[in-house]
Amino acid sequence: MHYQDYCQLVAGWQQLLGRFTDSLRRQVEAIVAANTEELASHFYATMLEDPHASLFLSNEQVKQRLHPSMQRWLTSLFAVGNTAGEALESLIRQQEQIGQVHARVDIPVNLVLSGARHLKQRLYEFFAEQLVDPALGGQAAIYASDNIDMAMEIMSHAYSLANDRNARTEEAYRLFSLTQNLGSERERQRAALLDWENNLMFAVAAAQDTEALPRLGASEFGLWYHHKAMHAFEGVQEVRAISETIARIDQSLLPAIAGEDRQQAMARLTEIREGTRSIHLLLNGLLERAAGLEAGRDALTKLLNRKFLPVVLNRELEMSRAAGKTFALLMVDIDHFKRINDTHGHEAGDQVLQQMAALLDRNTRGGDYLFRLGGEEFLIVVVDTDAERARLFAERLRRQVEAEDFLVAADTLIEVTVSLGLALHHGHPDYQRLMRSADEALYQAKHGGRNRLVIATP
Numbered sequence: 001m002h003y004q005d006y007c008q009l010v011a012g013w014q015q016l017l018g019r020f021t022d023s024l025r026r027q028v029e030a031i032v033a034a035n036t037e038e039l040a041s042h043f044y045a046t047m048l049e050d051p052h053a054s055l056f057l058s059n060e061q062v063k064q065r066l067h068p069s070m071q072r073w074l075t076s077l078f079a080v081g082n083t084a085g086e087a088l089e090s091l092i093r094q095q096e097q098i099g100q101v102h103a104r105v106d107i108p109v110n111l112v113l114s115g116a117r118h119l120k121q122r123l124y125e126f127f128a129e130q131l132v133d134p135a136l137g138g139q140a141a142i143y144a145s146d147n148i149d150m151a152m153e154i155m156s157h158a159y160s161l162a163n164d165r166n167a168r169t170e171e172a173y174r175l176f177s178l179t180q181n182l183g184s185e186r187e188r189q190r191a192a193l194l195d196w197e198n199n200l201m202f203a204v205a206a207a208q209d210t211e212a213l214p215r216l217g218a219s220e221f222g223l224w225y226h227h228k229a230m231h232a233f234e235g236v237q238e239v240r241a242i243s244e245t246i247a248r249i250d251q252s253l254l255p256a257i258a259g260e261d262r263q264q265a266m267a268r269l270t271e272i273r274e275g276t277r278s279i280h281l282l283l284n285g286l287l288e289r290a291a292g293l294e295a296g297r298d299a300l301t302k303l304l305n306r307k308f309l310p311v312v313l314n315r316e317l318e319m320s321r322a323a324g325k326t327f328a329l330l331m332v333d334i335d336h337f338k339r340i341n342d343t344h345g346h347e348a349g350d351q352v353l354q355q356m357a358a359l360l361d362r363n364t365r366g367g368d369y370l371f372r373l374g375g376e377e378f379l380i381v382v383v384d385t386d387a388e389r390a391r392l393f394a395e396r397l398r399r400q401v402e403a404e405d406f407l408v409a410a411d412t413l414i415e416v417t418v419s420l421g422l423a424l425h426h427g428h429p430d431y432q433r434l435m436r437s438a439d440e441a442l443y444q445a446k447h448g449g450r451n452r453l454v455i456a457t458p
């Protein structure tokens with residue numbers, strides 16, 4: 001969602017650029033191009049003086065990456081060629097992405113704005129020294145300032161949207177779990193659905209006309225669903241399916257009943273019954289997931305689920321910044337899990353997942369975090385470690401799994417192996433980078449033949 005659509009933003013930016021002559025913009029472009037390196041260095045040096053900002057920047061990886069990306073950002077922002085709609089649209093997307101990264105890394109907005117202010121100051125100095133026509137200095141400064149402000153505006157909006165989204169999801173879940181007892185809610189809503197169905201049957205039997213037939217959306221269940229569940233589970237797949245089924249029942253199936261002969265009406269009623277059955281199943285799944293989410297745990301393995309991953313990783317990043325200790329991410333993925341499901345059945349697969357979770361739990365220390373990322377993939381946050389200790393731990397884990405017999409039926413034991421990807425935190429403040437490294441290492445372990453550990457290169 002964008003606060004203005006791309007067309008409006010592009011038009012706004014074009015209008016801004018249109019206030020300045022091509023000749024002025026070319027001169028600014030040339031000055032920026034000739035000084036990107038120096039601008040990036042100036043930005044970095046000034047920000048490092050701020051103790052708060054240096055928390056995010058005093059890291060070799062950031063330093064190495066920030067310079068080239070800052071230079072690219074400046075170049076594209078002042079490229080005279082970037083005036084056409086398409087080019088500006090991609091410039092807008094670039095600013096949005098930067099805003100999202102800032103939100104993820106949790107850089108305070110005031111630091112970003114302060115960086116922009118320092119950049120502007122340095123640019124004004126360059127204009128004073130290097131403009132072919134020094135009389136254009138004022139115009140050049142306004143242009144550079146407005147242009148950077150436009151980028152900041154888009155960035156800040158993306159930033160606040162990303163932050164809002166996280167807060168809203170958490171808030172919605174909290175609200176939901178505060179007002180509902182999930183176990184009893186399931187029974188209550190199941191009864192409410194049945195109630196509506198009974199009322200409908202009665203109304204049809206009494207040959208009431210279409211208008212008098214009770215609508216599912218307006219029933220006790222419908223009200224609960226629209227006012228609470230939909231809000232709490234916004235964006236979840238089941239919610240879309242339930243909403244579609246309610247709409248189909250109320251808008252197509254019910255109106256069709258009255259006009260039809262008895263046989264056709266029965267067919268519609270059967271469809272409605274199937275609809276309510278599927279709503280019931282979807283709801284069960286949803287509430288089960290909610291029960292897990294509420295506690296931040298995966299229902300099957302009782303390990304942590306993804307919900308708290310950003311919170312945990314950001315906290316570990318902060319602790320490692322403060323204490324100078326490091327941590328590692330270890331991704332663990334069961335090999336050929338589909339084959340286990342296919343050969344022994346889905347329930348056996350579930351049992352393997354549970355046994356694997358227990359094995360991982362036994363082999364990790366109290367401070368480590370264990371997540372089930374989904375399917376047959378697990379993540380261990382190995383705290384307070386170093387490259388060698390993390391490698392030894394991961395290798396030992398691989399061997400433990402290899403040595404363990406997994407029970408898939410009363411009399412059936414099978415062998416299971418895992419592939420592992422290990423990435424050691426090297427101080428970069430964006431946890432997604434570390435996740436990607438571990439994921440790539442895991443991918444290599446799979447493609448290198450499975451049942452092996454690959455360590456990501458820093």
Ligand SMILES: Nc1nc2c(ncn2[C@@H]2O[C@H](COP(=O)(O)OP(=O)(O)OP(=O)(O)O)[C@@H](O)[C@H]2O)c(=O)[nH]1
Pocket residue numbers: 300333334335336337338339341345346347348349350353374375376446450
């Ligand atoms: N029993 C069970 N199976 C699941 C669960 N979640 C995902 N799966 C299944 O896990 C299987 C994963 O298969 P793939 O992603 O192809 O991976 P794989 O067979 O382990 O192969 P590699 O990872 O390449 O070694 C799929 O068949 C999923 O249906 C679950 O909770 N329980």
